Amino acid sequence: MALQKITNVTGRCVTVPGDDVDTDRIIPARYMKCVTFDGLGEFLFYDVRFDENKQPRQHPLNDPRFQGASILLGGNNFGCGSSREHAPQAIARYGFKAIVAEGFAEIFFGNCTTLGIPCVCASKSDLQAIAGIVSSRPEQEMTIDLVNLKIEIGTQTFPCTIRTSAREGLTRGMWDSIGELLEGNDAVDRVASGLPYMQR
Amino acid sequence: MPSFKRKKDIMGKTLFEKVWEAHAVRELSNGQTQLLIGTHLIHEVTSPQAFSMLRALGLKVRYPHRTFATVDHIVPTDSQQEPFPDFLADAMIKELRKNALEFGITFFDLPSGKQGIVHVVGPEQGITQPGTTIACGDSHTSTHGAFGAIAFGIGTSQVRDVLVTQTMAIGRLKVRRVAVEGKLRSGVYAKDVILHIIRKLGVNGGTGYAYEFAGSTFDAFSMEERMTVCNMSIEGGARVGYVNPDETTFAFLKDRPFSPKGAAWDQAVARWRGFASDPDCRYDDCVEFDAGAIEPTVTWGINPAQAIGIGESLPTVAGVSESERASIQEALAYMKLEEGQPIKGLPIQVAFLGSCTNGRLGDFMEVARLIKGRRVADGVKALAVPGSQDVAARCRDMGLDKIFTEAGFEWREAGCSMCLAMNSDKLVGDQICASSSNRNFKGRQGSTTGRTLLMSPAMVAAAAVTGCVSDAREVFKQ
Numbered sequence: 001m002a003l004q005k006i007t008n009v010t011g012r013c014v015t016v017p018g019d020d021v022d023t024d025r026i027i028p029a030r031y032m033k034c035v036t037f038d039g040l041g042e043f044l045f046y047d048v049r050f051d052e053n054k055q056p057r058q059h060p061l062n063d064p065r066f067q068g069a070s071i072l073l074g075g076n077n078f079g080c081g082s083s084r085e086h087a088p089q090a091i092a093r094y095g096f097k098a099i100v101a102e103g104f105a106e107i108f109f110g111n112c113t114t115l116g117i118p119c120v121c122a123s124k125s126d127l128q129a130i131a132g133i134v135s136s137r138p139e140q141e142m143t144i145d146l147v148n149l150k151i152e153i154g155t156q157t158f159p160c161t162i163r164t165s166a167r168e169g170l171t172r173g174m175w176d177s178i179g180e181l182l183e184g185n186d187a188v189d190r191v192a193s194g195l196p197y198m199q200r
Numbered sequence: 201m202p203s204f205k206r207k208k209d210i211m212g213k214t215l216f217e218k219v220w221e222a223h224a225v226r227e228l229s230n231g232q233t234q235l236l237i238g239t240h241l242i243h244e245v246t247s248p249q250a251f252s253m254l255r256a257l258g259l260k261v262r263y264p265h266r267t268f269a270t271v272d273h274i275v276p277t278d279s280q281q282e283p284f285p286d287f288l289a290d291a292m293i294k295e296l297r298k299n300a301l302e303f304g305i306t307f308f309d310l311p312s313g314k315q316g317i318v319h320v321v322g323p324e325q326g327i328t329q330p331g332t333t334i335a336c337g338d339s340h341t342s343t344h345g346a347f348g349a350i351a352f353g354i355g356t357s358q359v360r361d362v363l364v365t366q367t368m369a370i371g372r373l374k375v376r377r378v379a380v381e382g383k384l385r386s387g388v389y390a391k392d393v394i395l396h397i398i399r400k401l402g403v404n405g406g407t408g409y410a411y412e413f414a415g416s417t418f419d420a421f422s423m424e425e426r427m428t429v430c431n432m433s434i435e436g437g438a439r440v441g442y443v444n445p446d447e448t449t450f451a452f453l454k455d456r457p458f459s460p461k462g463a464a465w466d467q468a469v470a471r472w473r474g475f476a477s478d479p480d481c482r483y484d485d486c487v488e489f490d491a492g493a494i495e496p497t498v499t500w501g502i503n504p505a506q507a508i509g510i511g512e513s514l515p516t517v518a519g520v521s522e523s524e525r526a527s528i529q530e531a532l533a534y535m536k537l538e539e540g541q542p543i544k545g546l547p548i549q550v551a552f553l554g555s556c557t558n559g560r561l562g563d564f565m566e567v568a569r570l571i572k573g574r575r576v577a578d579g580v581k582a583l584a585v586p587g588s589q590d591v592a593a594r595c596r597d598m599g600l601d602k603i604f605t606e607a608g609f610e611w612r613e614a615g616c617s618m619c620l621a622m623n624s625d626k627l628v629g630d631q632i633c634a635s636s637s638n639r640n641f642k643g644r645q646g647s648t649t650g651r652t653l654l655m656s657p658a659m660v661a662a663a664a665v666t667g668c669v670s671d672a673r674e675v676f677k678q
Contacts, residue, residue, distance in 0.1 A: 029273075029621060030621070036252065076404065083339040114357040177232070
């Protein structure tokens with residue numbers, strides 16, 4: 001399956017502050033009453049962006065200065081909790097192409113990678129420095145270089161990390177593994193035939 | 201170094217390594233493993249998009265006899281009568297029914313008498329077995345690890361992968377042995393054990409790890425208690441949690457509908473025994489807790505690690521490390537609580553007993569024993585929601601439903617209910633709920649300002665009858 005090789009992402013940023021931002025907050029459960037992922041972008045961070053009367057609250061995503069941002073900056077343990085793919089789907093459909101955070105929850109990280117959304121880690125102090133630049137110059141574009149594992153914003157460069165398997169998949173255009181998994185069908189049947197509980 | 205290699209060859213293995221090796225198909229080009237998933241559990245919320253992808257690609261379900269469906273998240277619990285009043289929920293059950301029929305999948309549908317929360321149904325049907333790999337589009341899939349299975353919560357794209365290939369791409373996890381040694385004090389439960397572990401190791405302490413829960417406390421636990429702990433592994437960041445299979449495991453599985461029968465049973469037990477971690481295996485990390493030091497534990501904040509013993513007070517902002525301050529302040533503000541205030545005595549408006557963490561027969565038996573002859577406090581809405589139709593039927597056979605209704609609980613039908621409020625069971629405004637569920641995230645129980653306090657079923661019962669957070673040992677004179 002030929003997919004785009006994602007070697008770098010360039011765009012403007014917006015910071016969603018705080019550690020342990022869970023997937024219920026990213027997409028509240030009531031918006032999972034659907035049989036497609038269409039339209040989920042609208043409900044991204046809904047309950048922290050809007051009040052009970054659907055009026056906008058003060059939130060970075062509602063701030064006109066950050067409209068059009070395509071890189072999300074987060075804290076530690078970003079995407080914890082529920083395994084719902086609705087969360088990365090909402091993030092992607094809102095228009096984000098990549099996330100930079102201090103750390104990611106395991107299942108969320110895998111879900112994002114499969115959708116071609118790089119989740120790269122930067123140190124807390126570097127993230128603070130980047131957030132500072134973004135806050136003072138929202139129009140400043142940033143580039144995440146997945147080949148050389150660095151983040152460039154203005155004249156500054158910061159190191160970043162990403163799990164090797166994710167980097168391999170993204171940069172070689174193999175981030176969705178379904179094609180490669182299908183090639184293993186014969187080997188799958190061999191392994192399954194040796195497991196008593198897999199038999200009819 | 202040949203000597204090193206020889207030593208490695210004779211070194212024992214963890215259950216995780218053994219199960220992984222038995223199911224590893226091949227290495228993928230990105231370095232991950234193509235891992236066979238022997239048992240795939242699906243439900244209505246995270247599967248419909250996967251089936252749409254199958255149709256779009258013209259693909260079939262590769263091992264339909266190893267795929268099992270149930271409906272749980274969106275089911276109304278006041279009445280399971282169809283059509284559901286919520287047309288979105290009604291569309292979801294119809295979609296799952298259609299998909300199960302079209303792709304030849306066993307569906308524990310509402311009329312089957314076997315419907316329930318996916319992590320309650322799998323074990324009670326005997327589908328969850330030692331030495332197997334299990335995946336489900338739900339993070340609490342770790343529950344099934346209680347049987348010595350390696351069970352992964354996955355996203356919808358991976359549900360698609362498992363449907364069409366019976367495998368998924370995944371990197372190998374490290375293994376941390378989390379031992380709890382000794383006897384729990386009276387009135388302290390499995391729920392307190394896992395809340396304590398998460399409190400100590402943190403909500404992301406388990407990232408990259410499988411947790412092997414071990415030690416004499418786990419040896420003495422029932423399967424239901426082991427499930428309660430494994431269920432919340434993910435709340436500590438560990439995608440997988442498991443307990444080595446033993447006689448307790450085998451006794452639970454004997455004669456279940458999907459358990460092996462006759463000679464196959466004896467062969468299976470012999471095989472299952474072999475999956476347990478070897479005494480000389482190597483762990484990537486080990487931690488140990490003293491069971492006797494664990495108190496009835498209650499969360500006060502907006503993540504499951506923000507928990508304290510019932511006799512303790514909330515942290516103070518000055519009393520925590522610099523890096524924790526922002527989180528503590530955010531939690532205090534959301535929960536409308538004062539730093540340093542005691543948790544005991546905090547008024548509650550709702551009590552919820554149920555969920556994949558604590559919605560099993562033993563949970564209802566224990567609470568029924570405690571509340572018999574007592575009344576839910578005025579102004580408290582108390583819900584008892586069995587985890588499955590089977591649990592509900594057994595409760596009815598034992599007359600437990602009457603004990604609950606006489607005490608003032610609403611006795612409901614099986615589903616996820618107010619754990620995540622995808623049906624009509626929701627908090628209203630900033631109500632505080634004493635809940636036996638697993639997550640206290642902002643807005644989790646259906647109101648954007650609702651407040652959740654996680655605790656054991658006995659502590660939920662104590663809060664229900666007193667109207668405030670209470671020490672169950674004092675309320676019920678244990």
